[in-house]
Amino acid sequence: MPDPVPPATDRQSRLVEATIELLLEGGLRAVTTRAVTQRAGVGTGLLNHYFRWPELRALAWAQIFEAVARDQFAQADDPEAALERYFATAFTPDARRFWHLWLEATELAASDDFMQAAFRKASAQARTGLADLLAAGAAQGVWRLADPQATALRLGALYDGLAGLLLSPAQILDADQAEAHLRKAFALECEAPTG
């Protein structure tokens, strides 16, 4: 996971940075107004001078996601390499941490309008990224897929589920097994007779 923002000097940007840092380190529970202002080296009142709290939280989350999305499906011109990269990096510790944040965002989005807006946008990006990749590969004849869109959805959902299993306290999978399952599922989608 790359640094989502370049280091900033002004205190407004420092607040966003601090929120992102804490979000990545400890998830939503670690992110409070006091924790953020303290991390930013700033008085508690300044946060409310520049932001509303839900607004800042959603802003930080959106920046994290954009940085990840920017990376995840970078070289879409070579579908085979891009997919290989997707599989290889699917269950790294960074990816898992990010997935945890995603999970927390899902819940928060139910009651927080700022978060919901950010979530909608991020969700759309994530799905079209994989779908475009699979469609490109199918068009180039790298693999055969009856319905790349549907395969992307299933693969994405499987990814979520596997990440969840990986994260759950009941240790069922390790990262390698999860990756193998994801690859296997893709293989099944490819070998299937068209219909």
Add this chain to the structure above:
Amino acid sequence: MPDPVPPATDRQSRLVEATIELLLEGGLRAVTTRAVTQRAGVGTGLLNHYFRWPELRALAWAQIFEAVARDQFAQADDPEAALERYFATAFTPDARRFWHLWLEATELAASDDFMQAAFRKASAQARTGLADLLAAGAAQGVWRLADPQATALRLGALYDGLAGLLLSPAQILDADQAEAHLRKAFALECEAPTG
């Protein structure tokens, strides 16, 4: 989702009931000591007389899960019917509500030992339920699966992912589409050439 417990008269059981009710109605956020004691028609102090709060919370959650698990893979003697039932009821509103609770439990289990114990047990039950079902069907020749255990894991993970998409604020799927994807994934697992 059936009533997880028969109606009780003594106040100790009423506290558990009230916790379950609130859990099902509004999720973890709706379940506070005050809300529970009020729902149970009981003074706030009584809760701590009988339980520690994390203990009661985990207890209620465990009872909900057991009731669901008892139902989900009931008629395992007829694998085909049981699987059909699994698909048909996978994404009902009740199932979705339950999945939301499951999600919250995942997060809570990270920091709550009582919850973690309950989660481990529940998680094991859920996985073996589907795995046994698929294995039984394979043994009876109802379907051909190279590795029922692995298929169960993938199908379970896909279910989690689809349920997550269904729950997410970005409306991508409806319940029928999710069910179709789950069935399609199972079909792919079956048609695959052995190897």
Add this chain to the structure above:
DNA sequence: ACGGTTATTGAGCAAGTGCTCAATCGTGTC
């Protein structure tokens, strides 16, 4: 009746949350 054990209550505590606001500081303008 009595004594003792348990059940039960609710005011209140301590900790934590987001947020306010009068007061200061800093800096540029005329």
Add this chain to the structure above:
DNA sequence: GACACGATTGAGCACTTGCTCAATAACCGT
């Protein structure tokens, strides 16, 4: 130098959380 105005502070408010504890009620065996 005086003024204005945004930046900045932190004590404090209002609220919520789980939990305590002295006081009371209810029950039961003797």
